Amino acid sequence: MDEYLQDVIRCDLCETPVPRKHCELCHIHLCETCVGKHLSDQSKDHYIVPFKQRGSIPKCQYHSTKTCTIFCKDCNVPICSICSSFGEHVEHNTEDLLKAMAEKKELIRKDLQELEESIYPKYQEAATNIPVQRADVNKHSQKLTTALDKQGEALHTEIDTIIQGMKSEIDDMDTRHITVIDQQEVAINKTNTDIKKVILDLKRLLDTSDVCLVSEYTSRTEEFRSLPAQFQVTSSPTFTPQEIKREQIHQQIGSLSELVITYPVGTLLDKPRILTDIQTECRPLHSVSCLSDSELWTRGIDNILRLYNLQGELLRSFQTKSGNKPYDIAVTRSGGLVYTDWWNSSINLLRGTQIQTLITLRGWRPLHVCSTASGDLVVIMYSDDGKQIKVVRYSGSTKKQTIQQDDQGKPLYSSGIIKYLSENRNSDICVSDCGAGTVVVVSAAGKLRFRYTGFPFTPGESFRPYGITTDSLANILTSDPNNDRIHIIDQDGLFLHFIHNCGLQKPRGLCVDSRDHLFVAEIDTGKVKKLQYYK
Numbered sequence: 001m002d003e004y005l006q007d008v009i010r011c012d013l014c015e016t017p018v019p020r021k022h023c024e025l026c027h028i029h030l031c032e033t034c035v036g037k038h039l040s041d042q043s044k045d046h047y048i049v050p051f052k053q054r055g056s057i058p059k060c061q062y063h064s065t066k067t068c069t070i071f072c073k074d075c076n077v078p079i080c081s082i083c084s085s086f087g088e089h090v091e092h093n094t095e096d097l098l099k100a101m102a103e104k105k106e107l108i109r110k111d112l113q114e115l116e117e118s119i120y121p122k123y124q125e126a127a128t129n130i131p132v133q134r135a136d137v138n139k140h141s142q143k144l145t146t147a148l149d150k151q152g153e154a155l156h157t158e159i160d161t162i163i164q165g166m167k168s169e170i171d172d173m174d175t176r177h178i179t180v181i182d183q184q185e186v187a188i189n190k191t192n193t194d195i196k197k198v199i200l201d202l203k204r205l206l207d208t209s210d211v212c213l214v215s216e217y218t219s220r221t222e223e224f225r226s227l228p229a230q231f232q233v234t235s236s237p238t239f240t241p242q243e244i245k246r247e248q249i250h251q252q253i254g255s256l257s258e259l260v261i262t263y264p265v266g267t268l269l270d271k272p273r274i275l276t277d278i279q280t281e282c283r284p285l286h287s288v289s290c291l292s293d294s295e296l297w298t299r300g301i302d303n304i305l306r307l308y309n310l311q312g313e314l315l316r317s318f319q320t321k322s323g324n325k326p327y328d329i330a331v332t333r334s335g336g337l338v339y340t341d342w343w344n345s346s347i348n349l350l351r352g353t354q355i356q357t358l359i360t361l362r363g364w365r366p367l368h369v370c371s372t373a374s375g376d377l378v379v380i381m382y383s384d385d386g387k388q389i390k391v392v393r394y395s396g397s398t399k400k401q402t403i404q405q406d407d408q409g410k411p412l413y414s415s416g417i418i419k420y421l422s423e424n425r426n427s428d429i430c431v432s433d434c435g436a437g438t439v440v441v442v443s444a445a446g447k448l449r450f451r452y453t454g455f456p457f458t459p460g461e462s463f464r465p466y467g468i469t470t471d472s473l474a475n476i477l478t479s480d481p482n483n484d485r486i487h488i489i490d491q492d493g494l495f496l497h498f499i500h501n502c503g504l505q506k507p508r509g510l511c512v513d514s515r516d517h518l519f520v521a522e523i524d525t526g527k528v529k530k531l532q533y534y535k
Contacts, residue, residue, distance in 0.1 A: 341366070386415065450492065
């Protein structure tokens with residue numbers, strides 16, 4: 001029993017068992033009664049915490065002898081008393097660490113409750129509904145396909161009937177023609193028989209000395225001198241095919257309405273907030289691509305690909321396979337990094353620590369690249385002769401699609417090489433064409449949907465779009481470095497808002513993470529800024 005009592009933790013001042021408090025700075029246990037007595041010793045600092053939280057208060061990383069008893073609400077970090085009195089936290093909002101932790105725990109409890117009871121069940125329900133939606137798509141597509149097949153069969157039947165009728169007409173005309181030829185044959189054969197008989201008679205007359213027979217002879221030569229009446233075909237039947245026009249066929253078949261997908265409208269902030277400011281080693285800085293919500297790849301004008309976290313720490317860096325500088329970068333669905341090499345006309349994939357050349361082009365040079373939701377790569381290409389621009393879709397190294405001209409055969413894109421591109425949620429391909437001062441948006445089939453030439457400017461301004469990206473609401477964002485701002489337009493080209501007046505300096509490359517935070521690469525400063533632009 002005595003040994004058991006000795007193991008019980010006691011108040012260091014009065015030996016009361018199971019003390020409820022602990023002084024983190026003095027490292028002693030205290031009962032409720034002795035807390036006041038301990039605090040009355042003003043010769044040193046004290047920090048009383050519940051007994052269960054003893055040892056949980058961190059040491060200051062800048063002042064090793066100090067314990068963090070204060071919470072900086074602006075920076076969201078624990079700090080010590082020296083940090084709160086000097087340096088960057090002096091003018092920040094602070095409060096007692098235990099109080100802040102209690103508030104945080106309460107927030108965590110509320111968030112946990114909301115996630116478990118409300119949010120997560122909604123996502124579960126939505127996930128359950130996905131197979132139903134896919135099945136509905138297949139069912140509806142099958143219905144459309146059946147209707148098209150039925151219409152096609154009806155048209156084929158009608159065409160077959162018409163063709164068969166025309167073939168019957170040909171048979172009738174052939175019968176008439178052959179009948180006339182047969183009649184002519186009969187007449188000619190009969191006359192031939194008569195002529196042969198007359199010839200035999202004449203030969204006998206020449207050989208006879210019978211005066212009576214010779215005197216009775218009457219000539220029939222005039223009768224045979226003209227052939228029996230010959231028919232003439234004054235007009236042979238001909239077939240003149242009509243030019244087959246797709247428009248007329250489409251009119252005969254019917255029309256198929258377009259798929260229209262809409263997304264909820266987000267509430268845009270009047271003044272976006274810069275959440276993170278990352279200084280990179282890339283200056284100038286051209287492109288940024290999110291590997292995750294907390295890591296991003298960058299490329300400048302050297303031959304190094306750099307991966308940073310949101311604290312600005314360089315996590316990894318790789319030199320390109322050829323030693324040439326990359327023209328553009330894009331993170332793939334599987335987490336690899338694709339980059340284009342203008343100088344050796346190649347498209348390459350960095351996966352882990354290995355770089356693989358996916359595609360080598362002939363007669364064309366790759367410019368900007370994006371990775372699509374389906375895992376395809378879409379690449380802007382520039383011809384070696386400098387006269388043509390096209391967008392090509394690849395599945396692996398296999399070319400699937402080329403987008404180059406509109407329905408009138410005119411080029412969709414100008415010949416300039418400054419172009420960025422992105423795939424939207426509705427599968428549109430969006431290209432920022434700096435040289436033409438426009439954003440060109442085509443459907444997944446490559447059909448021109450619209451061109452955005454900028455919001456009406458004040459005199460002296462010009463629109464030269466560079467980076468382009470899209471968000472979860474299918475809105476399109478494009479950078480406008482000449483005017484230190486970013487344009488937001490909807491999926492149909494309607495201007496929605498500017499991102500400006502928040503400290504942006506010559507924004508260029510853009511990307512959006514899974515939570516619709518916008519990452520902006522500033523070309524001159526070499527900074528990547530993370531912005532919140534939705535409420």
